[in-house]
Amino acid sequence: MTLFNTTATAPEIARRNGVVRTATRVVPEEVPIAFSYGGSTHAVMMGTPADLEDFAVGFSLTEGIIASMAEIESITVVAEGAGLDVQVTLAEDKEDALRARRRHMAGPVGCGLCGIESIEQAMRPVPDVSAVTMALSPKEVSEAVAALNCAQPLHRETHAVHGAGFYRPGKGLVAVREDVGRHNALDKLAGAVTREGVKGSAGVVVVTSRISVEMVQKTAILGSPVLIAISAPTALAIRTAEAAGMTLIALTRGEDFEIFTRTDRITTGVVADVA
Incomplete structure (x- = not known):
């Protein structure tokens, strides 16, 4: 659901090749997005006002508020002045557990650790994915990034937002979400994948x-x-x-990339030249 426009037009003075002229540019909107559980605000993020149901589900998952979609009873998006209030109703036991945590977060764009109360929480253990089997070819790694680059309409229009995609070997890019905050984009993607009933172990995050x-x-x-x-x-x-036993691939440029952990999931070309 989108209650706000995702873009706006801004006047500018543009200098190109030594020539100065007046122009306009399409820029992304950025609004406060509150997540409320049981009538109480839990977090306020600055983000792109789109795919808010996905955002609510993904945020709830990655913050440990829920473990599955079944623990959310309803999601309602309400316009509140200059921002949006995403009101999430949880199953009763989850409402009680969240109330006991007594956490309140408020932070800047896409701050993935806003409201963390201790160093231990910031360094929380992550789920172990070492047993998840997956084989990717170098070609598929490059294809996943290329597909994401071609599937970001908001970025093409504004050149100012991040994208997160879910790539399934043999099926291609099956979901993409965008946001001014990179953490927000990933939360939205997590929510979209979960709402579709697809297991995260079935694909790759790009x-x-x-x-x-x-x-x-x-x-x-x-x-x-x-x-x-x-x-x-x-x-x-x-x-x-x-x-976590995760394969981490970065600095992907065309057919070139660097693998930092769990190289065994890349089927060929991992060690082509050792000097």
């Missing part, structure tokens, strides 16, 4: 951003054994992926 630790955490919670990105990972992201 993102247009760098790989920080929370991107690894969210991918592991979804259950995907492979995370592919066009940018570089942090050291903590690599260590976390290794601990």
Whole structure:
């Protein structure tokens, strides 16, 4: 559901090849998006006002509020002044458990660790995906990124949002979500995949951003054994992926990419030249 426009037109002064002229540019909208459970606000994120039901499901999953879709009874999106309130009704036992946590988060764009109350929570263990079998060819790695690049209408229009896609070997890219925040895009993707009843272990997560630790955490919670990105990972992201048994692929450029963990899931060409 979309209650706000996802883009706006902004006037600008453009300088191109030494020539200055007036112009307009299409830019993405960014609004406060609140997640409320049982009538109480739990988190406020800044994000793109689209795919909000997916966002609610994905956020609830990756924050550990729910373990499955069956624990959500309803989702209602309400316009609240300059923002949106996504009102989620949980099963009674989950409502009670969330109330006991007494957490409130409010933060900047796509802050995947907003509201974390301790170092231990920030460094929470991630699900183990080491037993998930998957074989990808180098061609499929490149195809997954190329397909994501071609499936981002909002980015094509604005050049200012991130994308997250779910690629299934043999089936191609089956879901894509976009947002101004990279964590938001991944949460939306997790929600979309879950709502479709597809297991995360059946595919690969592909993102247009760098790989920080929370991107690894969210991918592991979804259950995907492979995370592919066009940018570089942090050291903590690599260590976390290794601990989770996840294959981490980054800096994907055409047919070139770098594998940091669990290289055995790539079928050929992993070690082509060792100097």
